[in-house]
Amino acid sequence: MYPLAKQFTIAGMASGALAVVVFGSLIAGLAFFVLFVSAGLVWRANEPPILSFTLAFQWIFIVVGYLYTAAGGNLGEYTLIGNVDLAVLASLVGLLCIAIGMRLGLATVRKRIPGGNMLNIEIGTLFWATVITYSISWVVEISPTSSSNMTVFNAAQILYSILSFREVLFCLLWFVILQRREGYRYGWIALLVALLPRFVSRQSTFKELIFMLLVVALAEYKPWVKTAFQRAWNRRLMVAYGTAAVLLFIAGVIWEGAIKPVWRNLEFDSTSQLETLDIFAHVAATTTSEMQEESGIQALIERVSSITQFALVLDRVPLTIPFENGRLTKRALVHILVPRLLFPNKENLGPDSWLAEQYAGLDVGEDTSVGIGYMAEFYVDWGIGGMICCLFVLGLFFGIIYRLIFVLSPNSIIASALVIVPFMGNFITFEATLPKLLGGFIMTTVVLLILARLIPFLLHPRFVRQAKPLARSHDFQSTKRFPAN
Numbered sequence: 001m002y003p004l005a006k007q008f009t010i011a012g013m014a015s016g017a018l019a020v021v022v023f024g025s026l027i028a029g030l031a032f033f034v035l036f037v038s039a040g041l042v043w044r045a046n047e048p049p050i051l052s053f054t055l056a057f058q059w060i061f062i063v064v065g066y067l068y069t070a071a072g073g074n075l076g077e078y079t080l081i082g083n084v085d086l087a088v089l090a091s092l093v094g095l096l097c098i099a100i101g102m103r104l105g106l107a108t109v110r111k112r113i114p115g116g117n118m119l120n121i122e123i124g125t126l127f128w129a130t131v132i133t134y135s136i137s138w139v140v141e142i143s144p145t146s147s148s149n150m151t152v153f154n155a156a157q158i159l160y161s162i163l164s165f166r167e168v169l170f171c172l173l174w175f176v177i178l179q180r181r182e183g184y185r186y187g188w189i190a191l192l193v194a195l196l197p198r199f200v201s202r203q204s205t206f207k208e209l210i211f212m213l214l215v216v217a218l219a220e221y222k223p224w225v226k227t228a229f230q231r232a233w234n235r236r237l238m239v240a241y242g243t244a245a246v247l248l249f250i251a252g253v254i255w256e257g258a259i260k261p262v263w264r265n266l267e268f269d270s271t272s273q274l275e276t277l278d279i280f281a282h283v284a285a286t287t288t289s290e291m292q293e294e295s296g297i298q299a300l301i302e303r304v305s306s307i308t309q310f311a312l313v314l315d316r317v318p319l320t321i322p323f324e325n326g327r328l329t330k331r332a333l334v335h336i337l338v339p340r341l342l343f344p345n346k347e348n349l350g351p352d353s354w355l356a357e358q359y360a361g362l363d364v365g366e367d368t369s370v371g372i373g374y375m376a377e378f379y380v381d382w383g384i385g386g387m388i389c390c391l392f393v394l395g396l397f398f399g400i401i402y403r404l405i406f407v408l409s410p411n412s413i414i415a416s417a418l419v420i421v422p423f424m425g426n427f428i429t430f431e432a433t434l435p436k437l438l439g440g441f442i443m444t445t446v447v448l449l450i451l452a453r454l455i456p457f458l459l460h461p462r463f464v465r466q467a468k469p470l471a472r473s474h475d476f477q478s479t480k481r482f483p484a485n
Contacts, residue, residue, distance in 0.1 A: 041102070049218050053215050321359060423441075
């Protein structure tokens with residue numbers, strides 16, 4: 001069920017030892033050990049490795065600035081400050097505790113659900129369902145939080161959760177395409193339809209959709225299957241993944257170092273999404289040609305590295321500010337358990353800047369929202385020991401919910417697509433605040449589980465073609481040794 005745990009542990013020890021030599025730091029060695037061990041602990045056979053992906057992505061936020069500096073890089077004005085060593089060390093241990101908690105949570109729910117047959121799903125029908133649900137973004141840019149009525153009645157988060165249903169369809173479409181090795185044109189067209197309107201947003205919302213596609217593709221990576229066909233497929237996937245990683249890095253450098261500073265501050269009056277997209281293309285072409293590579297790399301590392309806030313918190317708490325003894329944790333639980341519909345006077349969370357100002361001593365502007373991260377919030381409440389315990393419980397919670405998604409979904413195929421969305425949308429960022437992380441995750445999961453019941457009706461039997469036997473169908477899955485659930 002966890003076929004990569006042993007291999008990733010060995011890889012973690014080897015890469016950790018190498019990192020100690022290369023970087024001259026035991027913390028760097030621990031970082032690579034934690035990365036591989038955490039990913040291996042929660043990577044389940046024949047299921048999308050979304051838990052491993054989110055942990056690995058948060059790992060980047062924790063260590064990238066530290067490793068860049070340890071390698072001799074100069075961040076200039078973005079130099080890390082505060083108790084960086086302790087912050088990185090505590091965060092790595094915390095990440096490992098989350099992974100252990102997840103592994104235990106995954107083991108607590110063992111009920112099996114009916115499997116599904118990818119071969120019986122009509123790609124064309126699923127393609128049109130996906131494209132139609134995304135087409136609204138070509139007509140209007142949806143912003144639920146812009147309406148005061150939605151904010152008051154907590155409808156904004158509900159609407160965001162409903163909109164994320166189209167991402168479930170997108171993931172399901174690509175699962176079917178990759179499993180059957182056909183219909184790739186449908187997948188690429190759906191990606192363009194979904195992706196292009198996101199470039200008109202002031203935020204870099206396009207990256208989540210690409211990450212979802214990467215997780216779906218990574219589900220096809222099965223080194224434990226020893227057939228010649230699967231080995232060749234694994235090699236192709238790794239080449240594609242390496243290419244995608246390089247392209248994403250280049251795109252990140254261009255976005256942070258060139259486009260973002262201009263695009264976020266540009267004022268224009270556009271009458272359509274296509275006109276806005278044309279303006280974005282012009283800004284991208286103009287700013288990219290003027291960008292300096294070094295400044296772009298520094299800007300990307302500064303944006304990705306989120307350890308400074310935690311490092312500054314460690315300097316101030318409890319030396320200057322005493323531990324809160326659970327106040328922030330209680331605030332998060334109240335926000336989740338008390339519905340705004342019944343309690344309209346419930347506190348509006350608003351920006352997170354006050355956390356950075358009070359506990360990290362940062363001077364944050366009025367139009368900027370900078371938090372300290374959920375790990376730092378646990379530390380402010382309980383100290384290092386209490387933080388570790390809370391992170392284990394948090395991992396346990398996520399592991400249980402992951403399994404419940406598979407239990408409560410119509411079948412394992414839909415569950416594989418559904419489980420990606422709430423984790424990708426709410427648990428991918430190390431700097432997320434606790435109430436927003438948990439509140440958004442729970443809301444999205446509940447709404448998607450309800451909407452997932454509609455998928456079998458969208459793919460009504462009259463639209464489903466009779467499955468045709470494939471010559472290599474036995475190579476696609478290995479269910480004897482590692483069952484799907």
